[in-house]
Amino acid sequence: xxxxxxxxxxxxxxxxxHVFHDKGYHATSMQDLVDATGLNRSSIYNSFDNKxxxxxxxxxxxxxxYGNKVSxxxxxxxxxxxxxxxxxxxxxxxIVRDTEDKGCLLVNATSEMANQEPCVTxxxxxNKEGFMTMLxxxxxxxxxxxxxxxxxxxxxxxxxxxxxxxxxxxxAILIANKKDLQSIINITLRxxx
Amino acid sequence: xxxxxxxxxxxxxxxxxHVFHDKGYHATSMQDLVDATGLNRSSIYNSFDNKxxxxxxxxxxxxxxYGNKVSxxxxxxxxxxxxxxxxxxxxxxxIVRDTEDKGCLLVNATSEMANQEPCVTxxxxxNKEGFMTMLxxxxxxxxxxxxxxxxxxxxxxxxxxxxxxxxxxxxAILIANKKDLQSIINITLRxxx
DNA sequence: TTTTATTTGAAATGAACGTTTCAAAATTAA
DNA sequence: TTAATTTTGAAACGTTCATTTCAAATAAAA
Numbered sequence: 001x002x003x004x005x006x007x008x009x010x011x012x013x014x015x016x017x018h019v020f021h022d023k024g025y026h027a028t029s030m031q032d033l034v035d036a037t038g039l040n041r042s043s044i045y046n047s048f049d050n051k052x053x054x055x056x057x058x059x060x061x062x063x064x065x066y067g068n069k070v071s072x073x074x075x076x077x078x079x080x081x082x083x084x085x086x087x088x089x090x091x092x093x094x095i096v097r098d099t100e101d102k103g104c105l106l107v108n109a110t111s112e113m114a115n116q117e118p119c120v121t122x123x124x125x126x127n128k129e130g131f132m133t134m135l136x137x138x139x140x141x142x143x144x145x146x147x148x149x150x151x152x153x154x155x156x157x158x159x160x161x162x163x164x165x166x167x168x169x170x171x172a173i174l175i176a177n178k179k180d181l182q183s184i185i186n187i188t189l190r191x192x193x
Numbered sequence: 194x195x196x197x198x199x200x201x202x203x204x205x206x207x208x209x210x211h212v213f214h215d216k217g218y219h220a221t222s223m224q225d226l227v228d229a230t231g232l233n234r235s236s237i238y239n240s241f242d243n244k245x246x247x248x249x250x251x252x253x254x255x256x257x258x259y260g261n262k263v264s265x266x267x268x269x270x271x272x273x274x275x276x277x278x279x280x281x282x283x284x285x286x287x288i289v290r291d292t293e294d295k296g297c298l299l300v301n302a303t304s305e306m307a308n309q310e311p312c313v314t315x316x317x318x319x320n321k322e323g324f325m326t327m328l329x330x331x332x333x334x335x336x337x338x339x340x341x342x343x344x345x346x347x348x349x350x351x352x353x354x355x356x357x358x359x360x361x362x363x364x365a366i367l368i369a370n371k372k373d374l375q376s377i378i379n380i381t382l383r384x385x386x
Numbered sequence: 387t388t389t390t391a392t393t394t395g396a397a398a399t400g401a402a403c404g405t406t407t408c409a410a411a412a413t414t415a416a
Numbered sequence: 417t418t419a420a421t422t423t424t425g426a427a428a429c430g431t432t433c434a435t436t437t438c439a440a441a442t443a444a445a446a
C-alpha cells in the first residue's frame with residue numbers, strides 16, 4: 001500500500017553534508033538544504049525530523065565515509081609505521097582537494113558546537129575514542145615491529161598523533177601550501193620513529 | 194558641546210567577546226550582546242556599526258589581551274627554549290581555566306568563518322603571520338643558543354609549533370585531562386630539543 | 387540658561403528563521 | 417479499479433533575526 005521513498009538518501013546526505021561542511025551548522029538554513037538537496041521541506045522533515053537531527057545524520061555519514069577511506073589506506077601498508085604515514089598522506093591529499101578551505105567537518109563541529117550541543121559532544125567523543133583506539137593499535141604494533149620508538153606509551157603517542165591531525169586540519173584552512181603542510185607531517189612523524 | 198561616551202568600551206568588548214567565544218559568531222544574537230553588555234541596541238550600533246564589526250573588534254581585543262599575556266610570559270624566560278616551554282605552559286593554564294570548553298576564539302573563528310568572511314580571513318592571516326614571526330625568532334635564537342636542535346629551519350619548526358598549538362586547543366575541547374595535555378606538550382617539545 | 391551634539395530607550399522594520407499544516411498527487415496492494 | 421498510505425508542494429505558522437527609527441534624555445559649550 002505504501003508509496004515508497006523515492007529519493008536516494010545517501011545522495012541527499014552527501015549534498016546536505018557539503019552545505020554544513022562549507023558554511024557550518026548555524027550559518028546553514030533549511031532553505032540552503034532544500035536548495036542543495038532538491039527535496040521539499042516536508043520530505044526533509046519527514047525523513048530527518050529537524051535540522052539538528054539531519055546534521056547528526058550528516059556527521060555519521062561523513063564519519064563512515066572517512067572511516068572507510070582510511071581503512072582502505074591502512075590496508076595497503078606493510079607495516080604499522082607505513083600505515084601511519086599513509087594516514088597522514090591521506091589527510092594531506094584531502095586537504096589539497098579541499099579548495100574551498102572547509103577544513104574537517106568533525107573538527108569544525110568540535111569548535112562550533114562541542115560546548116553547546118550535548119548530542120554533538122557525545123558523537124564527537126565517541127569518534128575520538130574510536131580514532132584513538134585505532135591509533136593506539138597502530139603505535140603498539142609499530143613498537144612491537146621495531147619501527148616506532150619506545151619512548152612513550154601507545155596511548156601517549158596516539159593522543160599526540162590525534163592532536164597533530166586536529167592541528168593540521170585547522171592550520172590547513174589558513175595555509176594552503178602543500179610543502180609547508182608536508183613539512184609539519186615530517187616533523188610530527190620523525191618524533192615517533 | 195558633545196555628550197561624551199559614558200560606557201567603558203574595554204569592558205563592553207570583554208563582555209561581548211565572552212559571548213562570541215562561548216557560542217560562536219552565528220549562534221550569538223544581538224539580543225545576547227545587549228543582555229551581556231547591558232548596553233542599548235542603539236548604543237551598540239552607534240559604537241560598532243553592525244554585528245560583524247563588533248565581532249572584529251572582539252577578535253582584536255582578544256588578540257591584544259593574549260599577546261600581552263604571552264609577552265609577559267616570554268620575558269620571564271632566560272633562554273629561548275624556556276620561552277617556548279613557558280608559552281605552552283601558558284596555553285595549558287588557559288585551557289584548564291576554560292571550564293566551559295570554549296576553546297580558543299581565534300581557532301574557533303578559523304573553523305567557523307575563515308572560508309566565509311574575507312575580513313575574518315584577513316585578520317586571522319595577519320595574526321598567523323605575527324605569531325609565526327615570534328615563533329621563528331624564538332627558534333632561531335634557541336638554535337644559536339644551542340638549546341634547540343638544527344634538524345629543521347626556524348620557519349619549519351615555527352610552523353610545526355603553530356600547528357601543534359592549534360591542535361592542542363581543539364583537542365582540549367574534548368579532552369579536559371591536564372595530564373594528557375601535558376603529555377602532548379612534552380612530546381611536541383622533545384622534537385625540537 | 388540656552389544652544390548644540392550625542393546618547394539613550396523603546397518600539398517598529400521587513401526579512402529570514404525552523405517548523406507545521408494540509409490538500410493534492412502518487413504509488414502499491416487488494 | 418478501488419482503497420490505503422505516503423510523499424509532495426505550497427503556503428502559512430509564530431518567532432527571532434539584524435538593523436533602523438526617532439523622540440526624549442543628557443551633558444558640555446556658548
